[in-house]
Every structure is written in structure tokens, then in C-alpha cells.
Amino acid sequence: MRVPIVAGNWKMNKTVAEARDLVAEMIPFLRDVQGVKTVFCPPSPALLPVSAMLQGTDIGLGAQNMHWEEKGAFTGELAPAMVAEFCQYVILGHSERRMYFGETDETVNRKVRAAQAHDLIPIVCVGETLDENESGRTSEVVSRQLSAGLQDVDPASASRIVIAYEPIWAIGTGRAATGPDANRVVADVIRPALEKLFGAQTAQAIRVLYGGSVKAGNAAEFFAQPDIDGALVGGASLKADEFVKIVYVARAEVLKGGA
Ligand code: PGA
Numbered sequence: 001m002r003v004p005i006v007a008g009n010w011k012m013n014k015t016v017a018e019a020r021d022l023v024a025e026m027i028p029f030l031r032d033v034q035g036v037k038t039v040f041c042p043p044s045p046a047l048l049p050v051s052a053m054l055q056g057t058d059i060g061l062g063a064q065n066m067h068w069e070e071k072g073a074f075t076g077e078l079a080p081a082m083v084a085e086f087c088q089y090v091i092l093g094h095s096e097r098r099m100y101f102g103e104t105d106e107t108v109n110r111k112v113r114a115a116q117a118h119d120l121i122p123i124v125c126v127g128e129t130l131d132e133n134e135s136g137r138t139s140e141v142v143s144r145q146l147s148a149g150l151q152d153v154d155p156a157s158a159s160r161i162v163i164a165y166e167p168i169w170a171i172g173t174g175r176a177a178t179g180p181d182a183n184r185v186v187a188d189v190i191r192p193a194l195e196k197l198f199g200a201q202t203a204q205a206i207r208v209l210y211g212g213s214v215k216a217g218n219a220a221e222f223f224a225q226p227d228i229d230g231a232l233v234g235g236a237s238l239k240a241d242e243f244v245k246i247v248y249v250a251r252a253e254v255l256k257g258g259a
Helices: 016-030 044-054 080-084 095-100 105-117 130-134 138-149 155-160 179-198 200-205 219-223 240-256
Strands: 005-009 037-041 060-063 089-092 121-126 162-165 207-211 230-233
Touching (some): 080 105, 138 179, 162 179, 179 219
Parallel strands (some): 037 060
């Protein structure tokens, strides 16, 4: 039984003061939700204050990126140990990192292995561009991102890894994939690629989230899919009521025996 995750990727939004307000607004509604794991991924300066606010709740905390090296002359970067001091999760290989900051499958791979070494749960993002989608290359692109990105990952802890399937054309566009289409990519491409890497049992244990224009209004469509185990939410995670609703929709699906 895979416990679904609803993770909020705040991206480069919210000062520490704003982050505190947002978290304070959501905590009463999310602190004790059973059967769904909620994770906040605020920008780096907010990690410490938010981690203090989350003490005693079931809400997890994640960073949005990190470096793979232990420490040293890497101006502007966060080391795995710095992230692990406050967080249980770290988003890796988000398409915006790949697009604007030169992240490659190889750097994603180094980061995933560093996360494992520090007991962090990586949320590894994969997904195709509109052009790749329209030219029928989704399967090829996503399979490559997984086989290269998860190469030489310790199979003993591979079941803790979380994958986020985020078609790039659906991110921040208001144009989400359909539930069945997203489920098809997860079932026909992502789980088989994971099976090739780690075996059938681990491939079934790994949680695969959908991301890309998820909101309260369309969340049920994704959570009801058998192979989708939650969501990575961008824009809608910046509004307390909207994000709380998404978590509650996931909870309702769990009670129905869906996600
Ligand atoms: P969005 O972003 O929900 O704003 O489309 C999702 C993401 O980039 O993780």
C-alpha cells in the first residue's frame, strides 16, 4: 500500500514572513491528516523557521534543490547535510532546474545518490516537453531520464525514492494532463523503467506523483488513478485554502480506496 504524498513546491515565492503566515494558516487543517503525507517545499531561507513550526505535526519538509558535494567552494549551493538538518525530502531535477540552470540527468543522478547517503527522500522530477509529446517521444524521454537519473542508486533504499511525473507543457500553464493520460505514462513507462532498474517489487513500492497545473478542482481526477500516488503542486500550493482542499481530496480518495 503506497501512502500518497501531496507536496507543495513553492518555487521562488514567499519571504520568511510570508512563509510563516502561509504555514500558520494551513497547520490547523493539515497537522493530523491520516493516510496522506503532506510536504511543504518552501525556498531555502524559510526552511529553518518552517521546520520549527512543523514540530509535533505529521507534515514533512522538503528543499527544492541541493548540491551533491559534501561541502566546499560551491558559491550559492546547499550541501546535503545542510538540507538534512531540517528536511526529510528534497526535490531534484525539476524541469525549471533542467531548463534554466543546466541540470542534466547526470547531475540529477549525483544528487539522488547524495540524498540517499544523507537519508533524504528525493522527489525526482521527470517529464517531456510539448514538442517531445507531440512527436511521440514521451516514452523515450522519460525512460532515459529515469535510467540515467537513477543509475547506480542503492537498490536497498530505492523504494523510498519518489518520482514526480511532470509533463513540462502542463507546468504553470493551466493545461493539466488528463488523469488517464498521466496514469498511462506512469503505468506503461515509469513503472516498467523502475522495474528494469530495481525489480518488480520495488517498482510497485515507489510512489509516483503527478505534477502540472493540479488544483482542488482537478485533483480527484489524478488521485483516482491506480498508478498515481499523489501530486507535486506548484501555483496552487501558494494559496492555503486551495492546497488544503487538494490534501483533503487525496484523503477522500484514500477513504474510497483509490490513490
Ligand atoms: P504548477 O507547477 O502546479 O504550478 O503547474 C507544478 C510544478 O512545477 O511542480
